[in-house]
Amino acid sequence: MSGPGTHPTHSDEPTRVMPSLAPATDGHMAPRAAASSEVVLDVRGLTHYFGDVCVLDHIDLQVRAGEIVGIIGPGGSGKSVLVKLCCGLLTPDAGQILVLGQDLREIDEKQRQALRTRIGLVFQNYALFDFMTVGDNVAFPMRQRGQATPEEISARVQERLAEVDLPKVQHLMPNELSGGMKKRVGLARANINDPELIFFDDPTAGLDPVTSSKIFNLIRRTQAQRNSTCIVISHDIDRMRPACDRYLLLADSKIYFQGTERDAMASDDPVVRDFFRRDEGVQ
Ligand SMILES: Nc1ncnc2c1ncn2[C@@H]1O[C@H](COP(=O)(O)OP(=O)(O)OP(=O)(O)O)[C@@H](O)[C@H]1O
Ligand SMILES: [Mg+2]
Numbered sequence: 001m002s003g004p005g006t007h008p009t010h011s012d013e014p015t016r017v018m019p020s021l022a023p024a025t026d027g028h029m030a031p032r033a034a035a036s037s038e039v040v041l042d043v044r045g046l047t048h049y050f051g052d053v054c055v056l057d058h059i060d061l062q063v064r065a066g067e068i069v070g071i072i073g074p075g076g077s078g079k080s081v082l083v084k085l086c087c088g089l090l091t092p093d094a095g096q097i098l099v100l101g102q103d104l105r106e107i108d109e110k111q112r113q114a115l116r117t118r119i120g121l122v123f124q125n126y127a128l129f130d131f132m133t134v135g136d137n138v139a140f141p142m143r144q145r146g147q148a149t150p151e152e153i154s155a156r157v158q159e160r161l162a163e164v165d166l167p168k169v170q171h172l173m174p175n176e177l178s179g180g181m182k183k184r185v186g187l188a189r190a191n192i193n194d195p196e197l198i199f200f201d202d203p204t205a206g207l208d209p210v211t212s213s214k215i216f217n218l219i220r221r222t223q224a225q226r227n228s229t230c231i232v233i234s235h236d237i238d239r240m241r242p243a244c245d246r247y248l249l250l251a252d253s254k255i256y257f258q259g260t261e262r263d264a265m266a267s268d269d270p271v272v273r274d275f276f277r278r279d280e281g282v283q
Pocket of ligand 2: 201
C-alpha cells in the first residue's frame with residue numbers, strides 16, 4: 001500500500017460522541033464522559049525495527065484523557081507492536097513515549113511496575129495464565145498492586161466477570177473456555193484495577209456480532225463510569241464505530257491517516273475511504 005502519509009485532516013479538538021449520536025447495536029446506549037485537554041499518551045518520532053524491517057517509522061501520536069481512539073490498518077501494519085511499545089513491553093529503537101506523564105526511557109523498574117498498575121492491556125492472543133483459574137487470572141493485576149484484602153479482590157473479580165457476562169466461570173481453568181470467553185476474561189482482567197489508560201488489542205476477534213457489539217458498548221460504558229482513556233485496535237470497523245471518537249490508520253510503517261470517520265469519508269484517498277466503508281471488510 002502506498003499513500004500520502006499523515007493526512008492534515010485531523011482537528012486539534014477531539015470529537016465528543018454524544019450518547020444520542022452513538023447507538024450501540026445491542027440496543028443499549030452507554031453515555032460518555034467528555035475528553036479533557038490532558039495528554040495521557042504522547043508519542044514522538046517512534047521508530048521500531050525487527051531486523052532490517054522498519055515496522056514503525058517516526059510515529060507521532062497524542063491521546064487526551066477520556067478519548068476512545070480506534071487503531072485500524074492491514075494485518076502486519078504494526079498495530080500490536082505500537083501498543084506493546086506504549087505499554088513498555090517492547091523498547092523502541094528511537095523516539096519518545098510519555099505514558100500518563102512518565103517518559104518510558106527515564107523510569108526505573110519500580111516506577112515501571114507502578115505505572116503498569118495504572119494501565120490495562122487486553123492482549124490479542126488472550127495471554128491468560130493456563131495454570132491459574134479464571135478468577136486468579138482476573139485477580140492477578142490487583143494482587144500484584146498489593147493494596148486490597150482477599151475479600152475486596154474476590155468481590156471485584158465477581159463484579160468484573162459479571163460485566164462481561166461471565167458470572168459463573170471463576171473456578172474454571174482457561175482451557176475450559178471458548179475463545180470468545182477467554183477474550184472476555186482478558187477484558188475483565190484488564191479492567192480489574194480501574195486503569196486510567198486501557199489498550200484493547202482486537203478485543204472482539206473471534207466473537208459473534210452480538211457479543212462484539214456488547215463488548216464495544218462495555219468499552220464505552222467503562223470509559224463513562226471511570227473516565228478512562230481507551231485505545232482500541234480492531235478490524236471490526238462497523239462495531240467499533242459507536243465507541244470511537246477518532247481513528248488512526250496504520251499502513252506503510254506510518255500513520256497513514258488520523259481523524260474522525262467524517263474526516264475519512266471526506267478524504268479523496270480511496271484507501272482511507274475503503275477502510276471506513278460500511279459493511280465491507282477491506283482489511
Ligand atoms: N517479536 C517479533 N519479532 C519479529 N517480527 C515481529 C515481532 N512482532 C511483530 N513482528 C512483525 O512486525 C510487523 C507488525 O506486527 P503486528 O503484530 O504489530 O501487526 P498487526 O498490525 O497487529 O497485525 P494484525 O492485524 O494481524 O494483528 C509484522 O511484520 C510482524 O511480522
Ligand atoms: Mg495485531
